[in-house]
Amino acid sequence: MRAIIIGVGQCGTKIADIFSLLDFEALAINTSRGDLEYLKHVPKERRVLIGESVVGGKGVNANPLLGREAMKQDLPLVLRKVSSLVGYEDVDIFFLTFGFGGGTGAGGTPVLAEALKENYPEALVVAIGALPLREEGIRPTINAAITIDKLSKVADSIIAIDNNKLKESGVDITKAYESINYTIVERIASLLALIDVPGEQTLDASDLKFVLKAFGSFATVGYAKARVDEVKNLSKLIIKSFEAEGLYLDARIESALYGLVAIHGPPQIMKAKDIFEALEELTGRIRGKQIFRGFYPDQRTGEVEVVTLLSGIYDSRSIEDIIRTAKNYAREFMKAKQEAESRKKKLLTGLPDFDDIYPEEAGGDG
Ligand SMILES: Nc1nc2c(ncn2[C@@H]2O[C@H](COP(=O)(O)OP(=O)(O)OP(=O)(O)O)[C@@H](O)[C@H]2O)c(=O)[nH]1
Ligand SMILES: [Mg+2]
Known part of the structure; x- marks a missing residue:
């Protein structure tokens, strides 16, 4: 059983970092140079900065269009890194870790998932993503909804972690993030540790892949x-x-x-x-x-x-x-936009142009 973890964006690379601590093979991909440097366990040569020509290593500020663009532009580089990690042995599952609400992870992960499916048709692509808190506002929710839609067309399964569940625990959110990151890694790691272990009634890679x-x-x-x-x-x-x-x-x-x-x-x-x-x-x-x-x-x-x-x-x-929430918002937003456009038209039609008011002989230099 061989699993490779690829973290995209800050949330995703933090989770990949914990997998790396537990000796999993992991890559970290981000548009933010600072966030990549901050990691502790993913080896330097397995950290990939993308979209440098687009955002200069500064992150995409929750804009998934930029996250998508960054991943598309540097896909050859990313796939070279993946290929050198994979080597000549088969991979059973790629786990892609990311936050649904930001820009790099939400925009970039579906692009990467599709490319992995093309390049490694035998391997599964399983997305592990954190859903945004309601309090984060509408953009993270929209990013999440659209990313869910995109991944549901390319990934084999989506393991979604609802950050809203963390609030129930009452601890402060940074600590809560850390603890959920450890929890999800612990669960996946415990599961993987029990695959392909000899014994009486056991599970092998093909069982896990089937599920x-x-x-x-x-x-x-x-x-x-x-x-x-x-x-x-x-x-x-x-x-x-x-x-x-x-x-x-x-x-x-x-x-x-x-x-x-x-x-x-x-x-x-x-x-x-x-x-x-x-x-x-x-x-x-x-x-x-x-x-x-x-x-x-x-x-x-x-x-x-x-x-x-x-x-x-x-x-x-x-x-x-x-x-x-995303659908309702989109419907309202589209409606508001249409209304604004038609009000603008109504308000402004009937206005003359300058030529209608200022006769030619009055103006110009002639
Ligand atoms: N569970 C969990 N969720 C996180 C963590 N960090 C951020 N998030 C969530 O992920 C979303 C933000 O994703 P990030 O990973 O910070 O964003 P990004 O992909 O780096 O994209 P940009 O910062 O816009 O370039 C928010 O909705 C957060 O709630 C974390 O460590 N654990
Ligand atoms: Mg970021």
Whole structure:
């Protein structure tokens, strides 16, 4: 199982930086030189400044048109960097990390996703993006809605993280960003660590790819962990992993098509009855009924860890809010623009030109 992480823009490169800390192969792409220099773990030669001729290394100030232009102009450079990282071994999944609300990530990620699909047809492209806070205003929401639309046509799955969920925790937003960035990396890393591990009932790369190849719909990763002595009933812990509060996205998991559950823990806790009870419950709940599962009994650990991936989700309040707000705004804005144009016309038609008022002999130098 080989995954390559590519962060685009500030949010995306911060997340890629954490993946890099955990020894994942990661690239960081940004229009801002300062933000690239600020990273700690992505090696220097894997940081790519794009759009320098457009914005001079200063970021695109939440303008996705510039972000798109920057990625298009420097796509050959980006693809060379990707290719030198990839080398001669196959890649199973490219994870693209970014913020939906800014300019570089929102504008650039769909362009990159499409190019990766063309150049690496065997690999999946999975987008991992943070949805903007409502308080950020209308532009981030519009950027997000349009980017969702574009990615849904090229990516295999979109793992959306709703930043609005962070406010519920009550901590200050920078700390909250950091903690959610770690959380998402921890979940993806735990999932990937359990793929292709030898054992009894295990998951391989093709299972994970099957679940994530879901026509650009939404996916979410749930997680639950507990010390062995705290676990009275494994079934409850498994169910907790796919309950809404664990997922950072308001979504109806019932609409999911596929699921994947990986359980890692000491063998004495892995009672078949508990596991099947929970899996049956999950299968009963999700619409697609297709669940892949992996059990990883491990003598050395004192903890039980459950990672749940659900995909093929189309029913999400977080997403709907954004799309609806963007559509309403666009409709109102278009209307206002049309009205302004027609008022302007109405107000100004009937005015004469200078020639009508000033007879020729009165003016000029003749
Ligand atoms: N979860 C999370 N969200 C973030 C983080 N940083 C920014 N965001 C969100 O991402 C959006 C802004 O994206 P950025 O990555 O800052 O923007 P960018 O892609 O660098 O684009 P420009 O700055 O316009 O060039 C906002 O909606 C923020 O709410 C972060 O570290 N974690
Ligand atoms: Mg930026």
